[in-house]
Amino acid sequence: MAFLVFVLLVSQCSALTSQQCHHCEQTSCDCSSQNLREVPAAASKLITELDLSLNALETIMKDDFLSYAALRALFKLDLSSNQNIDIVWFYRVPELSFMQNMLTVVRRASVINSKVFVIPCQSTIHFTNLEFLDISDNTVADRAFMEMMCYGKEDVLLNLHTLNISRNRLFLINSKLFTRLEKLENLDMSRNSFDSMPSTCSWPASLKFLNLSSTSLPEVTSCLPQSLQILDLSRNKLTVFSIELPLLKELYISGNKLGNLPDGHLYVSLAVLSIQDNNLAKFSSKNLHDYQSLRVLEAAGNPYVCSCDFVGFVTNDLMNHKTVVRHDLKSYICDSPDAVRGERVSDVKLSVFECHTALAISLLCLGILVLCVLIAGLCYKFSVVWYMKMTWAWLKAKRKPKLKKGVLQYDAFVSYSEMDSGWVEAHLIPALEQSEPPLRLCLHKRDFVPGGWIVDNIMDAIEKSHRTLFVLSQNFVRSEWCKYELDYTHFRLFDQNDDAVVLILLEPIDKNNIPKKFIRLRKVMNSRTYLEWPDDEDQIPAFWQSLRTAIETPEIDDTNNL
Numbered sequence: 001m002a003f004l005v006f007v008l009l010v011s012q013c014s015a016l017t018s019q020q021c022h023h024c025e026q027t028s029c030d031c032s033s034q035n036l037r038e039v040p041a042a043a044s045k046l047i048t049e050l051d052l053s054l055n056a057l058e059t060i061m062k063d064d065f066l067s068y069a070a071l072r073a074l075f076k077l078d079l080s081s082n083q084n085i086d087i088v089w090f091y092r093v094p095e096l097s098f099m100q101n102m103l104t105v106v107r108r109a110s111v112i113n114s115k116v117f118v119i120p121c122q123s124t125i126h127f128t129n130l131e132f133l134d135i136s137d138n139t140v141a142d143r144a145f146m147e148m149m150c151y152g153k154e155d156v157l158l159n160l161h162t163l164n165i166s167r168n169r170l171f172l173i174n175s176k177l178f179t180r181l182e183k184l185e186n187l188d189m190s191r192n193s194f195d196s197m198p199s200t201c202s203w204p205a206s207l208k209f210l211n212l213s214s215t216s217l218p219e220v221t222s223c224l225p226q227s228l229q230i231l232d233l234s235r236n237k238l239t240v241f242s243i244e245l246p247l248l249k250e251l252y253i254s255g256n257k258l259g260n261l262p263d264g265h266l267y268v269s270l271a272v273l274s275i276q277d278n279n280l281a282k283f284s285s286k287n288l289h290d291y292q293s294l295r296v297l298e299a300a301g302n303p304y305v306c307s308c309d310f311v312g313f314v315t316n317d318l319m320n321h322k323t324v325v326r327h328d329l330k331s332y333i334c335d336s337p338d339a340v341r342g343e344r345v346s347d348v349k350l351s352v353f354e355c356h357t358a359l360a361i362s363l364l365c366l367g368i369l370v371l372c373v374l375i376a377g378l379c380y381k382f383s384v385v386w387y388m389k390m391t392w393a394w395l396k397a398k399r400k401p402k403l404k405k406g407v408l409q410y411d412a413f414v415s416y417s418e419m420d421s422g423w424v425e426a427h428l429i430p431a432l433e434q435s436e437p438p439l440r441l442c443l444h445k446r447d448f449v450p451g452g453w454i455v456d457n458i459m460d461a462i463e464k465s466h467r468t469l470f471v472l473s474q475n476f477v478r479s480e481w482c483k484y485e486l487d488y489t490h491f492r493l494f495d496q497n498d499d500a501v502v503l504i505l506l507e508p509i510d511k512n513n514i515p516k517k518f519i520r521l522r523k524v525m526n527s528r529t530y531l532e533w534p535d536d537e538d539q540i541p542a543f544w545q546s547l548r549t550a551i552e553t554p555e556i557d558d559t560n561n562l
Contacts, residue, residue: 165192210225
């Protein structure tokens, strides 16, 4: 197969030193690095390779290749690194008629990094057998490229299967220029500046490989050919990729801004997916299962959120998945949360609270609830609330100055159960207030300030009373009134002056049944005498006399208090 390479690469050349090739053999001539300014004559008709690279060729004259016109065996002509070739003059011979015989047999041609800005249509039509054309890294613009392709109206390059026009100055994706290239399979248009992609395009059905990497594309459209098997869209500005390509086998979309894996259902034939250096936060086993044919995954360099699900998937499932992870898991780095930023995903160890937040919070709330119930039960059992209330009332009472006897308003404050109010009203009040001399009693029903706090009323009544009468009975022990209100009275009295207490026992009470909160009351009943309401009516007058005596008896000094 005849092979011709036009490589016009930029390099530094020095002055002319020789016009002849000194290294010619039977079938090849190495004329490189001899500072030639002209094309030397053919040394033999059997030459298959001619190397003119690294010289100082300035022009290609019409007659320069006359001696090569009959060379049917020449398949390689290397003109690389001749930076002074006058391309403008080269274009003045548009039909290149002096090279026509060679062009018709050329199958592979490369004009790389040679500052070429145009190849005229009249020249292109001579490449009738050309299969491979590489004009990358030049200055070909849109109009010049249309000229080269004869504006898509001529049957040119009909045998071309590979075209590389990367690193030029194209701004438009003009699919109509390729419509007639029915054998075109590979097209490389990378490193141009395509700001947008047409919504629809017309491509040859033979196209299988398309390279649009580094072209500044912000989005892709249905312009992409459905026949593609390999697509490279790396290093663009894509945020989403959702174009259905049923025949696609390899997809390269690294270096974009994708936040999620493309929907695998759109790419039933995809075997290789490269999605490195994007904005992927995570992906799961389900995402990979959507790709029916995926075999290779490249997904390193993304800002992964190392949640429990993702860490577990990477460390446990990903390595056992049918998909081969081409890069080591060490390349998978956590970006968040802050506690694990910069760590390898495979090295992250998360706590139960981080992995099962809802369950952990539920268990924590349940634990707190159980603890609260337990504390409430203990408080109820050991009367903690009662003691707290008593302590608060006692502290308030401590801050009040004790009234002198002459300032006292009542002879006695009566503490009794509401269930015993009948006895108090029928017997106690008449016997003490209606006798001579009458005693002044303080009763909560009658003498408490309406609207005032019950504790304040009780403490105020005690402070203004010479004695406090406790009417003890089974009702008194069980009374809520006594438990939650009059208990403050007991605490105050028993703490400061036991002699101010007068106990009246209406009925027998088992001391063991007295609540623990009445420990002072139990102590007093064990250490002091108390007045019992007699069953014999003949003893009632003596009972009242003893009660009056107890109320009127002066208090002993505080130093003798219990």
